[in-house]
Amino acid sequence: MKEVKAIIASFETPGELLHAAEKVRDEGYTRFDCHSPFPIHGMDDAMGLKRSPLGFIVGGMAVLGAAVGLGLQGWVTTVEYPLILSGKALWSWQAYIIITFALFVLFGAFGAVFGMFVLNRIPRWHHPVFYSDRFASVTDDGFFISIEPGDPKFDAENTAAFLTAIGGKDVETIEGDA
Amino acid sequence: MSNNAPAFSLPGSMWKTIFVFSILGLLVFIVGLFLAPERIWPNFLINEFFLLNLGLGAVFFLAVLYVSNAGWAAAFRRVPEAVTSVLPVAGVGAVILIFGIHTLYEWSHETTVMMDPILRGKSAWLNEPFFIVRLALYFALWIFFARIMMKQSLRQDEDGKLEHTFKNVRNSAIFLIVGTITFVLASIDMIMSLQPHWYSTVFSLITLSGMITSSLAAIIILMVILRASGLKKIITREHLHTMSNLLLSFSVFWVYMWVSQHMLIWYSNIPEETSYYIFRHFGGWGSLSFLNVVLNWLVPFLALLPRVSKRSDKILLQVSIVVLVGHWLDLYIMVMPPLMGNEPTLGVWEIGTFIGMLALFFGVVLRKLQSIPLVPVNDPYLVESLPEEEHAVALK
Numbered sequence: 419m420k421e422v423k424a425i426i427a428s429f430e431t432p433g434e435l436l437h438a439a440e441k442v443r444d445e446g447y448t449r450f451d452c453h454s455p456f457p458i459h460g461m462d463d464a465m466g467l468k469r470s471p472l473g474f475i476v477g478g479m480a481v482l483g484a485a486v487g488l489g490l491q492g493w494v495t496t497v498e499y500p501l502i503l504s505g506k507a508l509w510s511w512q513a514y515i516i517i518t519f520a521l522f523v524l525f526g527a528f529g530a531v532f533g534m535f536v537l538n539r540i541p542r543w544h545h546p547v548f549y550s551d552r553f554a555s556v557t558d559d560g561f562f563i564s565i566e567p568g569d570p571k572f573d574a575e576n577t578a579a580f581l582t583a584i585g586g587k588d589v590e591t592i593e594g595d596a
Numbered sequence: 597m598s599n600n601a602p603a604f605s606l607p608g609s610m611w612k613t614i615f616v617f618s619i620l621g622l623l624v625f626i627v628g629l630f631l632a633p634e635r636i637w638p639n640f641l642i643n644e645f646f647l648l649n650l651g652l653g654a655v656f657f658l659a660v661l662y663v664s665n666a667g668w669a670a671a672f673r674r675v676p677e678a679v680t681s682v683l684p685v686a687g688v689g690a691v692i693l694i695f696g697i698h699t700l701y702e703w704s705h706e707t708t709v710m711m712d713p714i715l716r717g718k719s720a721w722l723n724e725p726f727f728i729v730r731l732a733l734y735f736a737l738w739i740f741f742a743r744i745m746m747k748q749s750l751r752q753d754e755d756g757k758l759e760h761t762f763k764n765v766r767n768s769a770i771f772l773i774v775g776t777i778t779f780v781l782a783s784i785d786m787i788m789s790l791q792p793h794w795y796s797t798v799f800s801l802i803t804l805s806g807m808i809t810s811s812l813a814a815i816i817i818l819m820v821i822l823r824a825s826g827l828k829k830i831i832t833r834e835h836l837h838t839m840s841n842l843l844l845s846f847s848v849f850w851v852y853m854w855v856s857q858h859m860l861i862w863y864s865n866i867p868e869e870t871s872y873y874i875f876r877h878f879g880g881w882g883s884l885s886f887l888n889v890v891l892n893w894l895v896p897f898l899a900l901l902p903r904v905s906k907r908s909d910k911i912l913l914q915v916s917i918v919v920l921v922g923h924w925l926d927l928y929i930m931v932m933p934p935l936m937g938n939e940p941t942l943g944v945w946e947i948g949t950f951i952g953m954l955a956l957f958f959g960v961v962l963r964k965l966q967s968i969p970l971v972p973v974n975d976p977y978l979v980e981s982l983p984e985e986e987h988a989v990a991l992k
Contacts, residue, residue: 512862515855
């Protein structure tokens with residue numbers, strides 16, 4: 419049993435892709451993607467993408483890291499194993515700064531890398547668009563829009579017709595095992 | 597040069613305000629010389645060093661842009677170039693400073709040096725004639741480099757030759773070495789030698805990072821002023837965004853250096869090193885040291901983290917003013933304690949001279965901005981730096 423996995427259409431230039439993306443967005447599609455060999459200025463707006471929440475993930479993780487670093491050192495040296503070192507106070511915040519700062523950065527970096535994985539749904543080993551032979555040119559000179567069935571507005575025939583109408587060439591319906 | 601290149605002029609009322617405040621600052625200084633010389637000289641040193649920081653920081657900024665082949669800033673490069681024109685003014689200030697040496701520097705009194713074995717050991721470097729020679733050398737080099745870089749840039753406007761850019765890349769590379777060494781020595785001479793027994797190897801990095809931070813803040817304020825006077829299309833939000841990223845990172849660099857000095861001295865706890873912080877960590881000075889970190893790091897850090905504030909003229913203006921006041925406080929805490937004793941004082945001498953210095957700075961720089969073409973029309977990077985719809989300015 420085969421079912422539709424995605425519909426792709428190719429465009430000639432980055433500019434065409436950008437304007438096609440605007441039309442797809444205006445038509446009400448939300449689960450579609452644009453593929454190009456390089457970043458295109460203004461694409462985020464054209465696709466109607468919101469700002470990535472990654473910054474907040476990084477910020478939250480960084481603050482957590484600083485709290486863990488400061489808290490652990492403070493707790494050990496004042497509560498768990500109080501020890502007077504070179505005549506300094508038990509709560510000597512100056513000495514904690516390095517590790518607090520290091521964990522601030524480390525947790526923030528973890529948040530950035532793994533948060534990016536989660537937001538991009540990585541790892542993912544395969545994607546239906548790779549069934550298309552022509553799609554390989556996306557790493558060289560190809561510009562594609564793909565729309566997937568998960569989109570509420572998706573309809574195999576209408577969507578293909580729509581992509582042709584907005585100037586897409588070689589509209590291809592990709593099917594795979596259900 | 598194209599005739600329809602954007603120009604800038606400040607309304608006459610603003611000129612009047614700037615003029616009045618600089619005269620006021622000058623008056624405070626002159627009156628202070630007679631009424632409270634022991635208090636006016638430290639204030640003069642703070643403001644002299646501040647003014648030199650603003651000008652020299654802009655030369656560093658330009659030099660880094662050149663050696664890194666940065667294209668993004670070409671559209672507003674005339675702003676840092678104009679800021680460097682305060683260096684000669686700071687040079688005049690350095691001449692005046694010579695008359696205050698005996699009030700400021702312990703090592704300039706021969707009898708004190710004779711009685712003090714440590715100062716005797718340092719007298720080969722810390723003596724009056726050599727100090728004056730060094731000051732002259734520093735300022736001569738700084739003004740020289742600022743001048744030749746500006747000259748090449750302005751010449752390119754006229755003949756459009758690429759070689760000016762290449763020459764400035766070479767000038768910048770030399771300046772980055774010469775400028776760093778001379779500035780490190782100058783902050784040791786002018787500020788650190790106020791407590792001639794004490795030394796710290798990180799000290800000059802604190803003044804260096806403070807210099808770049810305050811200079812970036814001043815450049816941002818000037819960019820906001822230019823934007824408000826109708827240059828929004830040349831000096832774009834993207835430019836402001838990148839500048840505030842730099843301001844944010846150098847503010848973090850400043851606190852990094854500040855903590856490096858503070859923590860290591862606190863940790864090793866050697867009397868000859870802690871003498872610096874004993875003064876500055878208790879009573880009124882302690883609160884001011886805390887406020888220093890808040891103004892120079894915490895406020896810019898928290899305020900500039902969100903993307904929205906990096907793209908807002910108003911917020912950037914406020915943060916930059918906070919950073920400038922913070923830098924003044926940083927220098928105040930460096931200079932005042934050994935000279936003024938146990939409690940900080942804030943009065944007409946401090947505020948008057950600071951406002952006068954700022955008015956002088958903005959007066960000189962804005963005048964320069966009025967007299968030079970605002971956009972380097974023949975710069976090879978200008979196209980890269982302008983938004984697409986303004987490319988015509990570059991292609992004229």
